[in-house]
C-alpha cells in the first residue's frame with residue numbers, strides 16, 4: 001500500500017558537472033526500477049542540471065534544505081518558491097542542519113509549511129543524538145521533533161518522514177533493524193495515528209537513515225514499518241544506489 005522510497009542525500013558532494021555525469025550514468029537502470037520511488041538530492045547549484053538530465057524519467061529530484069521565511073535579508077539562503085521547477089522534494093530538519101545551521105523544531109515546522117505551500121514534498125528528518133540515546137531520551141526526542149514539525153499541518157499526503165539517529169549518520173554504525181523498527185513502528189507511526197488517524201498513519205512513508213548500505217539494507221527493509229531509506233554515503237556510488245533500490249524492491253516483493 002505504501003510505495004517504498006530510496007532517497008539519496010548527496011550532502012556537500014559533487015560539482016554540478018559531476019552531478020549531471022552521475023545521473024546520466026545511473027538514470028537508465030534506475031528508471032527501470034520503477035516499482036519504488038527513487039529520489040536524488042544534490043546540492044542547490046546542481047539542481048537545475050540534474051533536473052534537466054532526468055527529464056522524461058520518473059526519478060525525483062530533491063533539495064537538501066529550504067529557508068524558513070518566504071524571502072528577505074537572509075544572505076546565502078534559498079526560499080521555497082525558488083525551488084519550484086527545480087525540485088520535487090526537499091529534505092527538512094536534517095540533523096546536520098539542526099547541528100551546524102542552528103535549525104530549530106520551530107524552523108522545521110515553518111520550512112515544512114512553506115515547502116507544502118509551493119508544491120514541494122517535504123522529507124522531514126528527525127532523530128536523537130548519541131547523548132540523548134544513551135540517556136534513554138530517544139522516544140521523547142523523536143516524539144517532540146515529530147509533533148513540532150507537523151504542528152498546524154492538516155494534510156500528510158505529500159509528507160515523508162525520515163528517522164535518522166544522529167549517531168548512525170556517516171558513522172558506519174547503523175541502528176539495528178529492531179532499534180529502527182522500534183522507533184518507526186513504535187513511536188513515529190503511532191504519533192501520526194494519534195494526530196491524523198490510523199488510515200493516514202498507515203499510508204505515510206517513513207524512511208530509515210543512518211549508514212544504510214547494500215549489506216544492511218535488506219534486514220532494515222524487512223521491518224514492517226520501514227518504507228525505505230534516506231541514504232548519504234552509499235547514494236554517491238552508482239552501484240550502491242542501484243543495489244539499494246533493487247534490494248528494497250526485492251524485500252518488499254514488488255518485482
Ligand code: PGA
Nearest residue numbers: 169170210211231232233
Ligand atoms: P549516511 O547519511 O547514509 O551517510 O549515514 C544519511 C543521511 O544523513 O541522510
